[in-house]
Amino acid sequence: MCLCATLPDQEQRRLADSVRLAWPMQAGEHVFRSGDPFDAIYALRSGWLKTYIRRVDGEERVLGFHLPGDLLGLEAIDAGHYGLDAVALTDARVCRIPIATLGRVSGTDGTLQQGMLRLLSRELAGRNRWLASDNLSADNRVAGFLVELIERRERRGLDAAAFRLPMSRTEIGAYLNLAHETISRTLTRFQKNALIDVSRRKIRVLDADALRQLRMPLRATRGN
Amino acid sequence: MCLCATLPDQEQRRLADSVRLAWPMQAGEHVFRSGDPFDAIYALRSGWLKTYIRRVDGEERVLGFHLPGDLLGLEAIDAGHYGLDAVALTDARVCRIPIATLGRVSGTDGTLQQGMLRLLSRELAGRNRWLASDNLSADNRVAGFLVELIERRERRGLDAAAFRLPMSRTEIGAYLNLAHETISRTLTRFQKNALIDVSRRKIRVLDADALRQLRMPLRATRGN
């Protein structure tokens, strides 16, 4: 039922018995909130989810935009409570996998835990890469963000040339750590340079390769 | 032998058999490098270690400064190769725990894997908190860095009022994502304000509470 790509088939089948069917959610509804007791991990089945954390100044920092197949809540295992908020950006369906179920299923052998270990490990490696790529320019980041969306859509067989952004400029900014005005200006400039065609949340990718180039900081460019 | 604080005693004893004794390292020597095949995790026994990742522009981004008790290499589980470099800042000793050993020990029950899951989970939560705290000012970050050092030393029973920084200004900058000149200026200013007394790498903390205050962004403070 719930597709956890990282788990071997047999485990998936075992899980299927214990997991409730996909849980429907409306846009704006929270899957869990920071501080809630950790009682389950969630697998996104359809729709978009956003995870974020509230900063000391009250502003939110977006940690990820999630597509079906993503697993949420793993960072809560140690703390015993969720460390971030997960909210639906669109109508969505999630699978709830209670920790009790996890314990029962994984008791027999370690395969499931292995899978979770790998998943956490991958997530951590990703965070490290993220940390390594701040200090990039606004152009670099916005281009990187777009390429990320494009590639994830390609991988899932969705239309990667034209699609609808499920999040606001402010949310993109909170993800890339830029002001929303900067996002807007950057997108406008990309449009002027014929890289994309964007209007509000509808976007058409005109030159994906150029975007891919823009992801990386330019070498030895003084005047730019 | 090797203290992995997160593991229950019985597991520790089991591990002790298989783990080689503390491995001596000289300052500047690498424990592992990014890209090396993942064959073991390491526990730091004594000395300081630094983990970092090389950015596209060749500069290094420091991801962590490590004290005894820290476990390294977990982020490599999924990728199969290390995703960062770990290097000794001082002479140090590490325990090497080959994955073969891990597999053998954990085969019997899941306790060890549980521990690793928790550890990874905690690490990930920490990374998330880190991501939530960039966009802080240079003052905030440097103060946060110092408080972090102070608290870690306190927790280990080391002198937290006066100690020696094991890393250069450049390395602090690579950790906080600031230019080394900015680190220098900020420390000088902290000294002027009687928060610390710093000379080269010798530091004396004069007002830890003020530093703790400074960690968070100040609201509505113009002149500082």
Add this chain to the structure above:
DNA sequence: CGAAATATTGAAGTTATTCAACTGGAGTGG
């Protein structure tokens, strides 16, 4: 339709970076 939310655009302001010069220890060797 009107109101609220979202997005765009301009101008001014801020903060950290960059470039550059200089200082001061630590280590080396005559």
Add this chain to the structure above:
DNA sequence: CCACTCCAGTTGAATAACTTCAATATTTCG
């Protein structure tokens, strides 16, 4: 022991990039 060198650190001035504030435009939705 002193001169010499090298590297880490400090400091200053100019610059660049993004933010902030402010005004306007466009959607969306009740």
